[in-house]
Amino acid sequence: MSEEILMNITPMESRVALVENGVLQEVYVERSRNRGIVGNIYKGKVVRVLPGMQAAFVDIGLEKAAFIHASEIFDRNNRPEGAGEPGIVELVREGQSMVVQVTKDPIGTKGARLTTHISIPARYLVLMPHNNHVGISLRIEDPQERERLKDTVERLLEQESLNDKGGFILRTAAEGIGEQELLADILFLHRLWTTVEEQIKESSAPDCVYEDLPLHLRTMRDLVEPDIEKIRIDSLDTFNKVCKFVRKLVPHLDGRVEYYTGERPLFDLFSVEDEINRALSRRVELKSGGYLIVDQTEAMSTIDVNTGGFVGHRNLEETIFKTNLEAATAIARQLRLRNLGGIIIIDFIDMEDVEHQRQVLRTLEKNLERDHAKTNITGVSELGLVEMTRKRTRESLENTLCEACPTCNGRGTLKTAETVCYEIFREIMREARAYENDTYLVLASEAVVDQLLDEESDNVAELEAFLDKTIRFQVEPRYSQEQFDVVLV
CATH class of the missing domain: 3.40.630 (Aminopeptidase)
Known part of the structure; x- marks a missing residue:
């Protein structure tokens, strides 16, 4: 299978497209103004404990307080066997500081989701500072390879006297990788965690103590697999940063990164732009x-x-x-x-x-x-x-690129002009009962006024005769089809 990654970078927005056999499969969009925060680590403050939901709200410095469930809170106390899961009130209290990691971005009306089970990924390994277990991705299926990788990591941890300083998960990308590359990841992640720990001690809640990589570098870390043939980048600055990252962490990919200078926009290749638009339909x-x-x-x-x-x-x-x-x-x-x-x-x-x-x-x-x-x-x-x-x-x-239609408020449908006409008739009847007036002016959209003067003209005449009042109409170009006003004149 032929795979390529296309990176379209501008100062305002980064976009990454994963193309398989010439067909767009995945697209990632990150805007400078509101970068995603999944993977970021914060020193937060508990602002509310909810015993009924076994959860708490934590202030991490965002507009909305983030949410954490009791099951996502690391219990440092050794609990006796059979004691059951601790409740939220045993784990946290209001005003308490805690170190948390974002597992879900704020989506819609919901705040970010948090965990205290911290994990920091590198190219081949994921460090779990509060755990001494060595696990392996289920996507590595060969039993011999799984055993080799586990033995290698356990031996390296013992060799570097790091057995009691966190556990690791071997990522899918680690399949077939040698000892030196795994050791480089282990040492890099431990240095990084030491830096984060120092930042945690120095900062006061709420504060971000570790920020995940920007999209173009996350792509190189998380999405690039051995069968990727080309990584095309249309920004020279980003190309240089990616090349530096590749030489340091994934040197075997060095020859596959390419600075794209073609006349056509990069996302016009493989009709990526068209496919994105079709994906919104x-x-x-x-x-x-x-x-x-x-x-x-x-x-x-x-x-x-x-x-x-x-x-x-x-x-x-x-x-x-x-x-x-x-x-x-x-x-x-x-x-x-x-x-x-x-x-x-x-x-x-x-x-x-x-x-x-x-x-x-x-x-x-x-x-x-x-x-x-x-x-x-x-x-x-x-x-x-x-x-x-x-x-x-x-x-x-859709939620990244679009917003709810202001006319229908996200319903996806509008009341017909006929329906709005009958609403107007009812509103005129209400006004006639409440106020003594000779003339009513109806302000409405062009479609509704046309309907009132054409198909509904007989009904308008009957209503005028019944009320003994004059009804006039005026088109308001800025009104949506559902908007109208009945004014006493």
């Missing part, structure tokens, strides 16, 4: 003629599969099966591209054949294997729906 066309409808809400995201213009060549069941197979591949890509998280409900077209259901589900699972976010599929429900979850750590592409 509800409708996703399938090559067969079928289509998906993707709806994102605060509670969950839903994806509906439709055959559309695809009629197949054999029978209905075969048509449905082929559409669902193509949809399963497209859905996996859309989840990554749109960065949909939380609960996701997929309504495939109903299949009677159990083997067809199994193959569609397997296709979805196989295509999600390359997803960097953790996913969990529960199978097909009694209603024929596929229920799944995808870990959400940052805003979706």
